[in-house]
Amino acid sequence: xxxxxxxxxxxxxxxxxxxxxxxxxxxxxxxxxxxxxxxxxxxxxxxxxxxxxxxxxxxxxxxxxxxxxxxxxxxxxxxxxxxxxxxxxxxxxxxxxxxxxxxxxxxxxxxxxxxxxxxxxxxxxxxxxxxxxxxxxxxxxxxxxxxxxxxxxxxxxxxxxxxxxxxxxxxxxxxxxxxxxxxxxxxxxxxxxxxxxxxxxxxxxxxxxxxxxxxxxxxxxxxxxxxxxxxxxxxxxxxxxxxxxxxxxxxxxxxxxxxxxxxxxxxxxxxxxxxxxxxxxxxxxxxxxxxxxxxxxx
Amino acid sequence: xxxxxxxxxxxxxxxxxxxxxxxxxxxxxxxxxxxxxxxxxxxxxxxxxxxxxxxxxxxxxxxxxxxxxxxxxxxxxxxxxxxxxxxxxxxxxxxxxxxxxxxxxxxxxxxxxxxxxxxxxxxxxxxxxxxxxxxxxxxxxxxxxxxxxxxxxxxxxxxxxxxxxxxxxxxxxxxxxxxxxxxxxxxxxxxxxxxxxxxxxxxxxxxxxxxxxxxxxxxxxxxxxxxxxxxxxxxxxxxxxxxxxxxxxxxxxxxxxxxxxxxxxxxxxxxxxxxxxxxxxxxxxxxxxxxxxxxxxxxxxxxxxxxxxxxxxxxxxxxxxxxxxxxxxxxxxxxxxxxxxxxxxxxxxxxxxxxxxxxxxxxxxxxxxxxxxxxxxxxxxxxxxxxxxxxxxxxxxxxxxxxxxxx
Numbered sequence: 001x002x003x004x005x006x007x008x009x010x011x012x013x014x015x016x017x018x019x020x021x022x023x024x025x026x027x028x029x030x031x032x033x034x035x036x037x038x039x040x041x042x043x044x045x046x047x048x049x050x051x052x053x054x055x056x057x058x059x060x061x062x063x064x065x066x067x068x069x070x071x072x073x074x075x076x077x078x079x080x081x082x083x084x085x086x087x088x089x090x091x092x093x094x095x096x097x098x099x100x101x102x103x104x105x106x107x108x109x110x111x112x113x114x115x116x117x118x119x120x121x122x123x124x125x126x127x128x129x130x131x132x133x134x135x136x137x138x139x140x141x142x143x144x145x146x147x148x149x150x151x152x153x154x155x156x157x158x159x160x161x162x163x164x165x166x167x168x169x170x171x172x173x174x175x176x177x178x179x180x181x182x183x184x185x186x187x188x189x190x191x192x193x194x195x196x197x198x199x200x201x202x203x204x205x206x207x208x209x210x211x212x213x214x215x216x217x218x219x220x221x222x223x224x225x226x227x228x229x230x231x232x233x234x235x236x237x238x239x240x241x242x243x244x245x246x247x248x249x250x251x252x253x254x255x256x257x258x259x260x261x262x263x264x265x266x267x268x269x270x271x272x273x274x275x276x277x278x279x280x281x282x283x284x285x286x287x288x289x290x291x292x293x294x295x296x297x298x
Numbered sequence: 299x300x301x302x303x304x305x306x307x308x309x310x311x312x313x314x315x316x317x318x319x320x321x322x323x324x325x326x327x328x329x330x331x332x333x334x335x336x337x338x339x340x341x342x343x344x345x346x347x348x349x350x351x352x353x354x355x356x357x358x359x360x361x362x363x364x365x366x367x368x369x370x371x372x373x374x375x376x377x378x379x380x381x382x383x384x385x386x387x388x389x390x391x392x393x394x395x396x397x398x399x400x401x402x403x404x405x406x407x408x409x410x411x412x413x414x415x416x417x418x419x420x421x422x423x424x425x426x427x428x429x430x431x432x433x434x435x436x437x438x439x440x441x442x443x444x445x446x447x448x449x450x451x452x453x454x455x456x457x458x459x460x461x462x463x464x465x466x467x468x469x470x471x472x473x474x475x476x477x478x479x480x481x482x483x484x485x486x487x488x489x490x491x492x493x494x495x496x497x498x499x500x501x502x503x504x505x506x507x508x509x510x511x512x513x514x515x516x517x518x519x520x521x522x523x524x525x526x527x528x529x530x531x532x533x534x535x536x537x538x539x540x541x542x543x544x545x546x547x548x549x550x551x552x553x554x555x556x557x558x559x560x561x562x563x564x565x566x567x568x569x570x571x572x573x574x575x576x577x578x579x580x581x582x583x584x585x586x587x588x589x590x591x592x593x594x595x596x597x598x599x600x601x602x603x604x605x606x607x608x609x610x611x612x613x614x615x616x617x618x619x620x621x622x623x624x625x626x627x628x629x630x631x632x633x634x635x636x637x638x639x640x641x642x643x644x645x646x647x648x649x650x651x652x653x654x655x656x657x658x659x660x661x662x663x664x665x666x667x668x669x670x671x672x673x674x675x676x677x678x679x680x681x682x683x684x685x686x687x688x689x690x691x692x693x694x695x696x697x698x699x700x701x702x703x704x705x
Contacts, residue, residue, distance in 0.1 A: 063595040078599035139689035141696075154686075161679075176592065179650075180642035188649020193668050195592055196656055200672035204679060212683040220687075221694040 030237040033262040034229050038102070043230050044276075045095040046162070049088040051283050054206045056085040058287060061199050062294035089173055096166050119250065120150045122160070128153035150247040154216055165205045172198040203291065210288035214281060226281070231273030232265035326350070328373065329363045341377065353431045366430075382430070384423050394502030395422065403465060426451055426500075443500070446483055448493040449474060456494075473559040490525070497521050513558075516542055518551040532615035539615075548580070555614075564614070570603040577608045587653040604639070611635055611652065 107115030114120035137143035385392030457471030482491030504511035523530025541549035578585025618625035632648035
């Protein structure tokens with residue numbers, strides 16, 4: 001279908017803007033929607049419950065350390081720690097189920113394209129493998145920077161790591177919570193295994209999110225100090241073009257930019273994002289330091 | 299007025315008596331005619347006054363003064379009366395005291411019972427028994443050796459940090475008073491609660507290093523068992539009791555878990571928190587694997603005491619090996635034992651290994667490989683992304699410093 005009204009200058013292949021040219025005025029800047037409100041809420045529930053689960057889980061995992069015992073006392077002892085852990089586990093399970101239902105509804109019932117396969121899907125494809133190698137070549141100065149689609153390979157990894165993590169941690173957690181019930185189907189030693197799997201996978205999640213995800217998504221020079229898109233849902237045209245040129249070009253080519261265009265993020269939302277985001281990052285980095293010190297120092 | 303009268307009587311009596319040759323004294327009346335004077339002192343300023351009424355009410359009230367003050371035959375009497383020898387009547391007690399730690403301590407230590415010196419009154423018996431002319435039966439609440447008064451009496455010395463230090467002793471009085479026995483004595487006035495003498499004896503107190511002592515290591519179960527008969531029977535039937543009976547000096551006795559003086563209510567949070575590591579002193583591997591489990595992890599936090607401790611599964615006193623069918627950890631009893639906390643525990647549930655060691659490939663192969671897999675997963679994912687992230691950061695910085703706005 002033709003799109004004659006498309007007026008956006010085609011972003012002929014990345015030619016760095018000369019330093020002298022001033023950035024487009026904010027009022028003239030166009031903004032595109034990357035994440036829907038529902039997706040942003042999902043992320044908010046995910047990271048809020050994850051922070052609490054991580055904090056309380058680490059207190060249990062490293063229950064011999066001084067800070068764990070102090071923290072437990074501060075919040076009312078072990079009973080409170082386990083209560084918060086289970087409460088957030090239930091919330092996160094609920095969010096997980098809503099997400100799965102949403103994906104199935106879009107992909108299976110509404111037959112929406114690009115959910116399970118294609119350039120907008122979260123499912124990994126051959127291009128992701130090529131992007132990974134190309135990215136490494138670019139790191140080493142051996143090639144051009146790869147052009148990414150809607151979800152880059154490391155973003156897909158983040159997604160599936162969390163997805164797999166929730167299944168594994170959730171299942172082993174519920175097995176311990178309702179041990180006598182699960183023992184009807186599982187051998188007794190599976191309960192031993194559940195604790196090992198739960199705590200190791202939990203530690204992996206903590207280290208990965210707070211050390212890798214934070215840097216890749218928020219703290220690296222391009223996004224520093226934080227990528228607000230997951231909080232505001234919007235990104236500027238310039239960011240869009242620069243970060244995911246393939247998706248941008250496809251959108252222009254398909255003439256669908258009008259469906260994605262949105263208003264600039266309101267000031268309050270940016271400020272709110274700042275407060276929430278920095279709080280989360282601060283808590284996360286604190287937990288990272290505690291986890292590393294407890295793991296290596298003992 | 300009364301005082302003047304007393305002095306008048308004394309002077310009159312002296313004049314009368316000096317005029318006559320020395321003659322036998324009649325019971326106490328003659329003695330008290332002088333010594334009944336309040337405030338009467340000898341040449342050195344020491345009190346030689348006796349309260350006649352109180353003396354008559356005392357356990358020795360029917361005796362004559364000269365029964366004890368044996369070198370006083372008549373009046374006038376020698377300026378210095380000989381020290382009273384209680385052993386004339388109390389021979390067993392005296393010989394016990396002579397062989398006790400107090401007799402040894404008194405050799406170079408003023409104030410210990412068994413020696414006449416400063417701090418203690420003038421006589422070995424009096425540190426504990428008090429005023430010699432007012433000694434009442436130990437069943438009388440006024441007696442310093444009445445069961446409820448004993449801790450305070452012993453505490454006069456054993457609650458004194460300086461003295462404890464001097465003799466290399468623990469300053470036990472405060473510890474005891476805060477213990478379950480001390481509370482029973484001080485708060486509830488429970489006569490049968492263990493006081494110092496219940497365990498240590500009274501006159502013939504021996505060091506705990508002396509095999510004859512009731513506080514000697516292998517005698518302790520029977521010493522505590524004087525009151526705790528049922529527990530002692532269980533203990534003697536258990537693996538620790540049998541080991542002690544067989545002469546194993548390392549097997550635990552009551553005080554190893556309960557301590558000697560700071561004995562706590564065994565269901566209290568504090569006791570439940572402090573005692574598990576005690577078992578770990580000997581059972582190191584079991585303690586270390588216990589520390590890896592949920593039971594222990596939870597137990598450490600904020601004094602969460604409900605989680606299983608050693609004795610919740612193994613019993614506290616009648617500890618039996620799993621192969622003994624009476625043991626709570628015998629396979630046939632596990633559902634009952636685990637079911638105490640885990641409602642709905644079934645045959646599969648109790649296959650859980652509370653001492654599994656995922657580091658031991660031979661004992662727990664499945665858990666060993668699961669742990670290995672998880673560790674490899676953790677290490678490989680983190681290593682890969684750490685390299686990825688560091689390279690990315692470096693490249694981005696280089697790209698930016700080379701003038702490119704975006705990298």
